[in-house]
Amino acid sequence: MIGASVHGRDIVALHRPVESSRVRVVVIGGIHGNEPVSPPIVRSLVDVPMPADVEVWLLPEMNPDGIAAGTRANANGRDLNRNFGWGWLPYDGGPAPFSEPETTAAADLVLRAQPHVVVWVHQPLSYVSSIGSTPDALEEAWSRGSGIPVRRDVTQHGGGESWTNFTAGFPSMLIEANGWEATPQMVAAHRNGFAELIALFG
Ligand SMILES: [Zn+2]
Structure with missing residues (x-):
């Protein structure tokens, strides 16, 4: 448990602990509650084979209240992917950066993990992108x-x-899944994408 939602639902991360981590990876989905593909x-990804010294945190449902209600926003009506502290704007970002408990739970997880990459999963625009200074090799x-095209x-x-x-200074990727329904083929494709990403870290 890494936090609780506005309505008190647990925000749960699946953690693959290792004795001594060489590489740390965080994957976050369920940011918008009306995007059923990412959870x-x-x-x-929980059983993708990987080296023994790769530590992983999987957060399938960052916005459990939004998922329960089928809404993009959280229970306060805030779009969580406008509530982080980079380029925050008052018209759609909530009352202040990190005003929402779901946003702070995810940000705290990232800061605690000191990750080599964080992967944020949305839909349905069908692209993968390495953000800012994140190496192109990761999106490639x-x-x-996955077969999903790169967008720079x-x-x-x-x-x-x-x-x-841009703010926390960790490599970061945005995955926009292709479509609105989590078909077995689509889930398998992104699982392959994650496996290729992990393979980069040897
Ligand atoms: Zn989204």
Whole structure:
């Protein structure tokens, strides 16, 4: 448990602990509650084979209240991917950066993990993007594995993926899954993308 939502629902991260971590990876989905594709994609990564010294945190449902209600926003009506502290704007970012408990839970997880990459999963625009200074090799690996095209130079004001790189200074990726339904083929494709990403870290 890494936090609780506005309505008190647990925000749960699946943690693959290791004795001594060489590489640390965080994957976050369920940011918008009306995007049903990302929770199953993130959960499917739990048994991807990887080296013994790769530590992983999977957060399938960052916005459990929004998922329960089928809404993009959280229970306060805030778009969580406008509530992070990079490029925050008052008209759509909530009352202040990190005003929402779901945003702070995710940001705290990222800061605690000191990750080598954070992957943020949305839908349905069908692209993968390395944010800011994140090496192109990362988006190319996920693209190779998933068949989803690369899109360069993506930013989002108040977005978690943008805050992760531009403010927190960690490599960050945005995955926009292709479509609105988590078909087994789509989940498998993104699982392959994640496996290719992990392979980069040897
Ligand atoms: Zn989204």
